[in-house]
Amino acid sequence: MGNLGWYQLLTTLAKKVGGPKNLLLLTAGGGYVIIRTIEAGGKKVVKLIRNKTDNKKVNYLSTHDVNETKVDENGVVFTKGDIFNVIAVDGDSVLIEIVNHNDNPYFVSSNFLKSISNFQ
Template identity: 40%
Template sequence: MSNLGAYQSMVKVAKKVGGPKVLALITFVGGYLALRPAEAGAKKVAQEVKKRSEPCKTRGQLFQVTSDGDGDGLRDRVGDQYRVLECDGDAILIEVLGDPDNPYVPSRQFLRSVSDYPQCDEGTPAQRDLEGEL
């Protein structure tokens, strides 16, 4: 097992392109041109993932039900209170205080229609996308 064959191949290539310094320059530039777009793509993907996983601005807050509602597997009555546990897109994970069947995952729209849940939760990527279109 020797690397004599690989060394001989590199010497031949270096002679064809004008020497070892030129071969090193070609290798460096070629590597940069090949890897730079891949790096830029990876950064863009990482930014998109980070944007989607931003924290829920209403996490841990209590909200009051202001009108009776029945939807998304949840039956709300005036006076009920719920705590937001997590947000993901349009789905909100909530805990209704005093309800043994917790947790529930109603839509943001449903919560806005039956409670004092904020109309604009500017921390969510979906809401920012909607605002950008307007």
């Protein structure tokens, strides 16, 4: 390429496309098309990821109201008026989610739940 380097390359390309204005327009137009294509692909990927994570909703077995304020043996505080959703039951152990609690889920004894709520 000689000692002119990039200048010689740009002048050669500009001559092939009809001048420096055309080279600038082609470069800008090509960049716009490439960026919009990448953006559209990125939006599709984000949409697919959101759909995958949104489909992981928990199916609750039942919902119950707490009738009295108590703390179970693990230190979980149940306040009168709280609502909890039953996620799973295994023998005496019940996996629950208390609505508007940050530390969900909790394992609680079914006997304890029966004593403070309408859980059967």
